[in-house]
Amino acid sequence: ARRSYLMGLLGQGIGPSLSPELHEREAARQGLRYTYKLVELSDAQLDPGRLRELLANAVTLGFDGLNATHPVKQAMATLVDDLAPEAAGIGAINTIVVDGGSTHGHNTDITGFALAMREGLADVRRDRVVLVGAGGAGTAVAHALAGLGVGELSVVETDLARAQRLASSLEGVRDRTAVTVATADRLPELLAGAAGLVNATPMGMVAHPGSPVPPELLRPELWVADIVYRPLHTELVRAARALGCQVLTGAAMAVNQAAHAFELVTGRPADRAAMAADFDLL
Ligand code: NAD
Missing domain, CATH: 3.40.50.720 (NAD(P)-binding Rossmann-like Domain)
Known part of the structure; x- marks a missing residue:
């Protein structure tokens, strides 16, 4: 089984993102080597042609996955090879899984909020x-x-x-x-x-x-x-x-979107409770 992963985040203003810590700490718990790289995009890089090139380069360089955030969630959805149903429905993705040279788009903001609701507000x-x-x-x-x-x-x-x-x-x-x-x-x-x-x-x-x-x-x-x-x-x-x-805070969505992205990229279940505890400390 794979032990080493390369992951990244594409977007603007991503410096304060907690995603690198959330992913890398979960990987460390599982004994994996996992590098999560922030890729801050310039305005010129938002051009669709440049984004297509960036995605192709990430595949060539061996990235196993990418997160995408503002302002490229819609553009990246048009560039991947295929889309998970929830991502096709919204036309926006925040997660790309690279699998043998092909790219698959997902939206773990949707699945993350849904899971947060199912767990945190189960019986409402x-x-x-x-x-x-x-x-x-x-x-x-x-x-x-x-x-x-x-x-x-x-x-x-x-x-x-x-x-x-x-x-x-x-x-x-x-x-x-x-x-x-x-x-x-x-x-x-x-x-x-x-x-x-x-x-x-x-x-x-x-x-x-x-x-x-x-x-x-x-x-x-x-x-x-x-x-x-x-x-x-x-x-x-x-x-x-x-x-x-009954109250659900924003941590639930943030943790679950990261956990689901981690699971999609690694194919391994994430320890959501441990990730939530990490989130509280960050
Ligand atoms: P956005 O700016 O794209 O959208 C916010 C919308 O709210 C705008 O359309 C604005 O017109 C509207 N709005 C603002 N004040 C309003 C009011 N008083 N009444 C009605 N509408 C009002 O922002 P976004 O990217 O959609 O993110 C929104 C917020 O969600 C962020 O600030 C962030 O804190 C949070 N967020 C949380 C998570 C998470 O995982 N928990 C993920 C993404 C975003």
Whole structure:
């Protein structure tokens, strides 16, 4: 069996990424040699021709896998040889597996959030969910929620065109989920009838303080998932915990997307509990 792996991350602004530590620590636990290289892309390298060349070079140089992040998740999805079903449905990938010269695209943001929900909010009602934020992460969350069987998904966005694009991306892919789009002024009525709430806006981060949902709209029966993980205990998470809501922090998605990428690249199960403990220390 293989004992040595070469992995990388393509994107911009990736210096603070926790992925190298998460992957390398898990590999060390398993007695593997695993090198995770950050590949910070220049603006000129975002050109599709240059990205195609970069991917071919990575294959030639013996990379076993790559993660892809902002702003190349969509572009890389068009460059790999084939796509896993969840990645084809969204048209964006964050993980590439190199296998004997061919490249396979996956989206472990979707599978990672889905697993985080199944583990961390296992027994909650999922009939009506409000999702705030329809950027790249919110779109992955929406595909995961639809895959989990959410009946009605209300997408709340400042930018309604983005929310509409998210809704279109689910058409023909996840038709059993009814998607509606709305602006934040409708949060009171939407949350009154919802089982759960997911924050996929940057609000709660140090650079974006506050909460996208006023605390008075929360109630103990509403489950709350926040995907922001810097900090882990956002204003929304703290308000929800204080009320006694079931809460999922952003660590769950971050750890599970890394764990699934590790598993795809190595073909070995990851110790998710140990990775979560690492995450808490990083
Ligand atoms: P993005 O900027 O592409 O999208 C954010 C969206 O939220 C935008 O469309 C914006 O219009 C909308 N928005 C902002 N404030 C709003 C408000 N008050 N009400 C309604 N909509 C609002 O960002 P992204 O790449 O989708 O990431 C969003 C956040 O998710 C990041 O800041 C990061 O903290 C988090 N994230 C977490 C994980 C994880 O693994 N846990 C993974 C990716 C991203």
